[in-house]
Amino acid sequence: YIWPEPQLDALELFRWEPDKSGLLGLIQPCNFFLPGGSSTGRSDVSDWIRTAYHDMATHNVTDGTGGMDASIRFAEEQARPEDVGDGFQNTVSSLIKHATRYISMADVLTVGAMVAIENCGGPELAFRGGRIDAVAPNKPGVPEPQQDLDSHISAFARQGFTKTDMIGLVACGHTFGGVQHAAFPDSVPELNDPNNTQSVSHFDSTFVTFDNNIATEYISGTTKNPLVVGLNDTTNSDKRIFASDGNATMQSFAKSADHFSLTCADLFARMFNTVPRGVQLTEVITPLPIKPDNLKFDLAIDGKTIDFSGQVRFWDPPANKTQKVRMLWDDRVNGTNNATLISSGVSPSGVRHTVAWYDTPLLTLQSSAGITNMRFVVDGKLEDQGGVGFAIQDDLIWSKSSCVYTNTSITSGRFEIAVRNTLNPTRVFLEQASKDNISRPIIVEFDLARVSPPAAKPVYNLWSAIVNNTFTAFTIGAEIDGVKVTRNDPRSVEGFASCTGLS
Ligand code: HEM
Structure with missing residues (x-):
């Protein structure tokens, strides 16, 4: 896609x-388990993967309901026998705050x-975004280990998967984690192991690593998979x-590990x-x-200049x-300008990639x-997204008169937004990210009022408001021709x- 595109960029x-959001920190090392540590025998990676499956598993290809829609966050879903255990709540409380x-x-x-x-x-997995969050729990539909093969085949068919897909998806999921004694006391024993305090009987010998040991151990007859060789044959669903x-x-x-x-x-x-019908993925x-x-753009208090700074990320740069x-950069007056960017370091992004950062000077x-x-000209080569360049918006920016x-409190302030005089908004407002009563992200708006511009012939007009609240960060919004x-x-x-000392 062509930058900028706010949803795709985000x-x-x-x-x-994932390093930046902190996700990676919760799964490195892979046996990390947030609510109790690695000696529990559990891991965040296993919880997160199982949670995704249980969220999806309510899907019904015929009526289009259910699927990946975060309905698993509802306590009512988590209380069902098919969603036994606290792994869903652990996952939801670590992850959904990032929405x-x-x-x-x-x-x-x-x-x-x-x-x-x-x-x-x-x-590495292909990612599409654009899922839509459910407003209520879905109908039940997650397979359970005591059910027979026919019900598993039909449950997977209802979710949109063939029998061969089912074998594959169960093996792919069960290369991680295991069965907990607390959740399935009749299937797996208490282990009394200080390195596995929650008595998790693991599906394979490398239970926090994706590999084909789930299959090699099964085929060679050495498997300890509790859903294959469990003492209770009724729950030997694998x-x-x-x-x-x-x-x-x-x-x-x-x-074949590759296969x-x-x-x-x-x-x-x-x-x-696998998403509810009507959801259009990116x-x-x-x-x-x-x-x-x-x-970052900041209009000077006299309105004559703008301070501009920013960063540029290079994906997998030469080592x-x-x-x-x-x-x-192009402007409205002088044509094209240029500046040399300053390297500010290279860092890993996940375990496979690196990113290099370059800073603009303060312009x-x-x-x-x-x-x-x-x-950008990178080692002599022009990078301009196939000719369109990187479009920049400088029409709604912060004014340095904000304070x-x-x-009183750091979150009370006088916030001023500068609006380029070619724009004629009916409203200008600050936007604060918040959540509604079913945890969905929403935006709370704080309206600003138009005030006198800083200069006689202003390029930017100012809008201002005093805002007292507990929030700490804002984006800028405006309404122009009703949009x-x-x-x-x-x-x-x-x-x-x-604000002390600023007029
Ligand atoms: C017929 C289908 C399936 C049945 C009956 C089944 C059953 C189970 C059971 C009983 C557990 C133990 C849960 C606990 O002790 O809390 C478990 C764990 C797990 N399942 Fe499945 N499963 C199925 C399919 C899948 C699929 C398709 C995936 C993912 C693609 C998956 C991923 C996982 C993971 C990662 C765990 C480990 C959780 C942990 O260690 O915390 N399962 N499964």
Whole structure:
């Protein structure tokens, strides 16, 4: 896609920079378990993957209901026998807080499970965003281990998967985790093991790593999978499922780790893309090779100049080499300008990728000139998104006359937005991310009032309001000809000057 595209930009960042959101920190090392530590025998990766499956498993291909829609967050769903255990609540409380106006809770659950699979040995997965969060629990529909093979085949068929898909998806999921004694006391014993305090009988010997040991151990007869060799044969559902085609699928997985990995990449992607009818997923979101980020514009108090700074991210840059990066930008007055960007480091992004960051110098632009478009020259090569460049919006920006009342609370302040005089909004407002009573992200708006501009012939008009609340970061919104627009990159109010001393 072509940057900027607010929802795709946000999804791309969340999907491809799991270090930044903190997701990766919750699954590194892969046996990390937030609510109790790795000596529990449990892991966040297993909880996140199982939660995604249980969210999807309510899908009904015939009536189009259920699917990946974060309905698993509702206590009523979690209380069902088919959703036994606290893994769902653990997952939901770690993950759904990352949902935003652009990233639904269902997209967050999807990315969480994908990041878990990929960063713990699994294949890289194709991600589409745009799932829509359920407003109420779905009908029940998750398979349970005591059910017979026919009911499992029909449950998977209802979810949109064949018998062969079922064997694959169960094997792909059960390469992680195991069965807990507390949840299934009749299927697995208490272990009395200080390194496995929650008595989890694991599905394979490498239970926090994606690999085909789930299949090799099953085929070689060494498996300890509690749903294959469990003492209670009624709950040996993996045994019935794996053997349902005469072991052909499991044999093919045992024979080839690559075949297992490719099959799982396909099945997991289909699982994540199983959504209620009518939901339109985005294109597959791949990382942008070059992506501007954190662009900041601040109008000077006299209204004559704009301070501009920002960063540019380079995806998988050449190793051990600092690139020479120049930014070219168009303005409304002088034509094209340029500046050299400053390398500010390379960091890993997940376990497979690296990102290099380059900073712009702090530039002072004439207000009348502003900035409309930019391009980059990287080691002599022009990078301009196939000729269109990187379109920049400088029409709704912060004014440096914004300030906070430090003597009361950092979150009370006088916030001022500068609106380029070519725009004629009917409303200008601050936007604060919040949640509704069923946890869905919403935007709370604080209206500003138009005030006198700072200069006699202003390029920007000011809008202002005093806001007292507990929030700490805002984006800028406006309504123009009845249409709402927003400018991204929330601005933390901590960055503003103190109102004391400002007129
Ligand atoms: C007939 C289908 C399935 C049955 C009957 C089944 C059954 C179970 C059972 C009984 C557990 C133990 C849960 C606990 O102790 O809390 C479990 C765990 C798990 N299942 Fe499944 N499962 C099925 C399909 C799947 C699929 C398709 C996936 C993913 C693609 C999956 C992923 C997981 C994971 C990751 C765990 C480990 C959870 C943990 O260790 O915390 N399962 N499953």
